[in-house]
Every structure is written in structure tokens, then in C-alpha cells.
Amino acid sequence: MLALNVKTHLQAQTVAAMAVGHQHNHQGVSSAFETIYRKQGLVGLWRGVNGAVPRVMVGSAVQLATFASAKEWVEKLKWFKEGSWMVALAGGMISSVAVAVAMTPFDVVSTRLYNQPVDERGMGKHYRGFLDCFVQISRKEGILALYKGIGPAYLRLGPHTILSLLFWDELRKLTYRHQQHGV
Structure with a gap:
């Protein structure tokens, strides 16, 4: 941070x-x-960290919750053979979109907080903190301004989310098999 x-x-x-x-x-x-x-x-x-911490918390929560739900949905639709790694891949792809949508406003706020000029006391000249920045952006620029850069954000977050969840799921299955069958 x-x-x-x-x-x-x-x-x-x-x-x-x-x-x-x-x-x-x-x-x-x-x-x-x-x-x-x-x-x-x-x-x-450490200025701006009050925007980064909520970002990570929200991102992790959305990632895990949507992955589990998306995986269940993909399994229910029977797009792939039961137990296939493709189920986790599809779940990760769905989750990656949700993660980008949830985290981008926090990225915008964090960037504004980090990059604002400060006065002689080290206080931000534009924003008093996370909530003030969020409210000012929404009021002055509209709610969609919180999604500036969502394309590049997805290009960064998407592959990370997809691969992390896919590898986690596959390693979890291997661990379970090893514990149950010693194989």
C-alpha cells in the first residue's frame, strides 16, 4: 500500500x-x-490508503462470492462435464467481470486521493478522504465517472482473477483427492 x-x-x-x-x-x-x-x-x-483498503476488501469479497455462485450456475446448466476444469474457468471468467465492476470505483477514488496536491500540513487540497472524494466525483461528474478506466482495469484484473480462481479450484480438488485416496 x-x-x-x-x-x-x-x-x-x-x-x-x-x-x-x-x-x-x-x-x-x-x-x-x-x-x-x-x-x-x-x-x-500512506495518503490514499483509505481508498485502497476498501478496494481490496470489496474485490476479494466479490471475487469469492461470485466465483462460487457462477461455478454452481455453470454446473447447473451442464455446459461442461462434471468436475471439468472448464467449469472453474467459466466461473472465473464470470467472476472477473464482477470484480472489475466492483473495484473500478475504488481505483478511481484511490487514484484521485493519491494524486491530489496537498497543503503545507499534508492535507489534500481537493478531497478530505475516501467518502468525500466518492461523493464529489458522483455529484460533479456523475456516477459513471467512477468507472473511468474500466477497460484497462479489466485487462489487469480479469486474467488475474480467472487464473487465480482456476488454479485455486484445481489445487483444492487435488488436495481433496490426495487426502481421501492418497493419490
Whole structure:
């Protein structure tokens, strides 16, 4: 979580002609850590984490709940042979869409919190915290603004979700077989 603040600062950085939003102008990773710490203290390195923690909590909850439900649904429809790894693959694919939909608003809020300029006390100049940022985006830009970047978010979250759930399910089945039959 600590490195997310630095990562966001560096990813948002660009030349003045193309700059969008606040620019931090760090020279590299260590420079970013040093500058943030010097100007804002240890708290500055953790700024924005109140958006990242709910993101991970919601993402994990949605991932596990939708995977179990999607897998049951795919099994019920009998698209694939019972016990096939394709059932877990299909369940993971369905779950991956739900994860991207659930996590993207948290990504948008976290990015805004991490990247906002701060005053001399290290307080954000645009948002007071997670809820304030969420409300301001919704009111000023509309609820769909919370889904900016959902395509790239899916390209990052989708394969991770699909493969993690598929491998987890297959390893769980192997463990169960080994415990039951010693094979």
C-alpha cells in the first residue's frame, strides 16, 4: 500500500505539454519516497490508503462470492462435464467481470486521493478522504465517472482473477483427492 502513492505519482507524471491533473515531478522512485517523506512525513507516504483498503476488501469479497455462485450456475446448466476444469474457468471468467465492476470505483477514488496536491500540513487540497472524494466525483461528474478506466482495469484484473480462481479450484480438488485416496 505504501508504494501505491509513489507509483501513482510517477505514473501521472508527464511533460508539461501533455500534463493532466497535478504533477509531482519526481526524478525516480527513491526521489519520490524522499520528497513525499520530507514534505509530508510518514503520513504522506500512506495518503490514499483509505481508498485502497476498501478496494481490496470489496474485490476479494466479490471475487469469492461470485466465483462460487457462477461455478454452481455453470454446473447447473451442464455446459461442461462434471468436475471439468472448464467449469472453474467459466466461473472465473464470470467472476472477473464482477470484480472489475466492483473495484473500478475504488481505483478511481484511490487514484484521485493519491494524486491530489496537498497543503503545507499534508492535507489534500481537493478531497478530505475516501467518502468525500466518492461523493464529489458522483455529484460533479456523475456516477459513471467512477468507472473511468474500466477497460484497462479489466485487462489487469480479469486474467488475474480467472487464473487465480482456476488454479485455486484445481489445487483444492487435488488436495481433496490426495487426502481421501492418497493419490
